[in-house]
Amino acid sequence: MAHQLPELAIPALRFEGASVVHRGQTLLQPLTLSFDGCRRTLVMGPNGAGKSLLMRLAHGLLxxxxxxxxxxxxxxxxxxxxxxxVLLKRSALDNLTYALAVSGTPWRSRKPLAREALARFGLSPLERRPARVLSGGEQQRLALARAWLLAPEVLFLDEPTAALDPASMRAVEAAVVDFHARGTRILMTTHDLNQAKRLADDVVLLHEGRLIEHSDAERFFTTPASPTTRAFIDGDLIW
Incomplete structure (x- = not known):
């Protein structure tokens, strides 16, 4: 099914003076940074900092x-x-087989591969359940199972554990680790400092649409380069 992805196969993602302006308001100030190699990058910042905008720019949705x-x-x-x-009004299994159909997978292989992915993410008993009536944690695992089937070289996750219970959060984090172990580059937003400490190789901090810092995780948390970063880590930055 999924294959190990060589790190060198993943090109660098570059932002060069990229900004977002909507109705005369600058939502994301000119941003220059790059993401190289097969790393787990956590993008952090208060509400309205521009995290989701960065993700949508990176993925080409904006x-x-x-x-x-x-x-x-x-x-x-x-x-x-x-x-x-974003799930179809179909069963959990059909959401996965549809994704495989779109990707060009031969029809005889679709259900076996989809069931293998459901099993990997603990969803086998729910394969006939309508996807949109699953719990929040189950829906996230189904979305991750769909992504797993497509073997992405880069996976973007925008607040994937927001409002999830602790068990569902652990399941999503375990999936992120599995993706990365397979050779997938991770770019993920989160509000959770402890989650970033558990998962991040490097951290990006945004505030009011501006890039504050981008550094290795250890340096980010132990010797931040910016007073704004220190305030964020200490919980003193207004959300």
């Missing part, structure tokens, strides 16, 4: 008002999981 966002090389296979998963 074009910058100015500047550029591009892959330095051939664009990789990508998948995105949202805070509220």
């Amino acid at each position: 074009l910058p008002s100015a500047g550029q966002v591009y892959w330095k090389g051939k664009p990789p296979r990508q998948a995105m999981v949202f805070q509220r998963p």
Whole structure:
């Protein structure tokens, strides 16, 4: 099914002066940074900081008002999981077989592969359940199972554990670790400092649409370069 992805196969993602302006209001200030290699990057910041905008720019769902966002090389296979998963009005199994059909998987292989993914994410007993009546945690696991089937080289996750119970959060985090172990580059937003400490190789901090810091996780949490970062870590930054 899924294959190990070599790190060198993942091109660098570049932001060069990329900004977002809506109705005369600058929501994301000109942003210049890059994401290289097969790392787990956690994007953090208060509400309204621009985290989701950065994710949508990165995934190509939104074009910058100015500047550029591009892959330095051939664009990789990508998948995105949202805070509220986008699921079809079909069963859990059919959501996965449909994704495989769109990706060109031969029809004889679709159900076996889909059932394998459901089993991996603990959803086998729910394969006939309508996807949209599943719990929040089950829907997130189904969205991750769909992404797993597509073997993305880069996976974007926008607040995937927001409002989930602790068990569902652990399941999502375990999935992130599994994706990365397979060779998938992770770019994920979160409000949870402890989650970032558990998962991040590097951290991006945004505040009021501005890039405050982008550094390795250990340095980010122990010796932040910005007073704003220290205030965020200490809980003193207004949300």
